[in-house]
Amino acid sequence: MLKNTCFLLLGLALYTQGIKAQDNKPFIAPPYLQIGYQPAPGSMELLWHSADSSAAWDVELKTAGTTSWKKAARPEATRVAVANIGTHFVYRTLVAGLPAGNDFDYRVLKNKKVVFTATGKAPKEKDQSFRFVAFGDIGAGTPSAKALALRAYEAKPDLVVVPGDIVYERGLISEYRTNFWPVYNADAANTEGAPLMRSIPFVAAMGNHDGDTRDLNSYPDALAYYAFWDQPLNGLQAAEGSAVVPFIKATPENKKAFETAAGKAYPVMSNFSFNYGNIHWTFIDSDTYVDWTDSALLKWVANDLQSAKDATWKIVVFHHPGFSSSRDHFEQQQMRLLSPILEAGQVDVVLNGHVHNYQRSFPMHFAPEKKGTLLVGGKDNKTIRGRVVPGKWTLDHNFDGHTQTKPQGIIYLVTGAGGQELYNEDQQEDTDSWQKFTYKFISSIHSFTVADVNGGKLTFRQISEEGKELDTFTITK
Structure with missing residues (x-):
């Protein structure tokens, strides 16, 4: 009798698993x-x-x-x-x-x-409070990436913001299948990931690991960003070979297959903006192939921010931080060129990734010295590596985010510790290595950002993969 019962239970388990597999x-x-x-x-x-x-x-x-x-x-x-x-x-x-x-x-x-x-969960309107989480450099498939996915799910956000490097290493369709969907749209919440994307939207900026691979002959499933994401198509219209969009290397067959898959998203979805709640969001492609001295591109950013007069908050999201104390990627300062435009547009916070740690700046103003120096290298001595942009910054040392919550200037957050290998762990305690604009530098643990938006109050918390609060501050208007 016991033997028959065991066989019955085993058969029932296999039948149930079969249904689940069939349903998937x-x-x-x-x-x-x-x-x-x-x-x-x-x-x-x-x-x-x-x-x-x-x-x-x-x-x-x-x-x-x-x-x-x-x-x-x-x-x-x-x-x-x-x-x-x-x-x-x-x-x-x-x-x-x-x-x-x-x-x-x-x-x-x-x-x-x-x-x-x-x-x-439907998107929030202007008068509704909401919570968003942000973390960059996420689609690595590492244990830390999976742990942060679970922590983000437990935070119960209304929106998830990804400041670039959505999936490693080359933004391929095959990499989405192994490193992204199973983690951020899992069937259950556990150590392997969480069912986030089926319930709330992710919005993502283009990172270098998403957009640098433009050789579709060697990697025909690259640039999956354009096929898999439905984000606003209100960015700057630009053609391949322009200051915004590099040429794609492909046979006619490979190019046509890509364009069919990407549809109307390519290439305009590289830059876009939208309103969610009382925040105006501007997402920008900050990769080194973009010429941020181009007047048309700068005008698009300026006009976009100027058009958001009714928004309580303005947040700009792009991958490469202009202001970072990390030794890694320190030379990639090209996004500093936008500072005067962001300040004129009354931006409150900038969210970045690329550097795999967490950094918070003092509220700051920055005046770049001309256009800086373009760095070119590679085997052909034509590959753009970045741009060094010196200038003068003015820091608000009075803001502490607790008793003084009205910052004078923009706060720049690097939240790139989303799962890939950490950068510059030794610099966390080596405060002498920090730039003067850096207020907080946490590089010894993976983490993500949680932000609560309630009218004219915006509170940020940085949470580790173990659930520990690493930093917190509030901005008010």
Whole structure:
């Protein structure tokens, strides 16, 4: 009798696992939420990846206070058929009519059968408090990256902000499948990751590991950023070979396959802006191939910030920090050239990655000396390595973020300790190695940023992968 019971339980377990495996088969990447090409408090985009193009897909919604499911817009498919990766499709649909800031249930049906269910959170409106988390250099697939994903999930944010280096090493489709989706859109919250993206949107800036690989003959599945993210298309319109967009190296076949997969996102989605809650967000491609002396690009940033007159807060996000005390990447100061424009646009905080640690500056003003010095190297002596930009800074030493909470100048945060190998651990205690603009430098542990937005009060906390608070400060208006 005991033996038969054991066989019965074993059979039941295998049957249950079989159902779970079968239910997961429809997706290469399970459904995830995005703010969309045209963000609005009452709508979002839902995306998923599947190898199946013949199925009839549907999405249904149920908002708070309702009992019936309502069908969303018909999903559209974008074909991804680049070399070295099996042909698959990125499905996307508009999820609209959402009560701002409230939870909603959704389910995905394949051939009228429910294959996925989750609860999402609609974007917040201007008068609603919210929480966002930020961490860069995340898609490394390391134990620390996975631990931080779980910590971020436990923080219960409404939005996740990634200041570049979304996935390592080359921004490939194959790397998303191993280092990104399983960690940030996992089926369960545990030491392997968390089900973040199916419930809340991530927004991401282009990092060097996302955009530097432009040789599609050697890496045909590179630049996956443009195929997998639905973010605003209101950036500067620019052509390949311009000051904004480098040329892609590809055969006609590889180029066409990439352009089909990227659709209308390439190349305009490199820079974009949107409003979430009472914050105006500006996301910028800061890579070394971008010429930040270009007047058209500088004008786009200035006009974007000037247009956000109704926002309580302005936050700018890009990958390469202009102000960092780290020895690594110290020469890549090209983004200092934007300081006068950011200050004129009344930016409050700048979020960066690239340097794999945490740094907070004093509130500061910076006046660059002309355009600095362009650094060129590489085997061909043509590869741009960065730009050294000297200048004069004015620091607000009175601001402490506790008793004095009205900063005079911009606060620059480097939050690049999101999972990749840490930089310059020895500098944490070596305060003599810090630049004068650096207030806090934590490089011995991986961490992420948690920010609570409540009207004219904005509170930041830096949390380690072990859950310890490493830094905190508040800004008020």
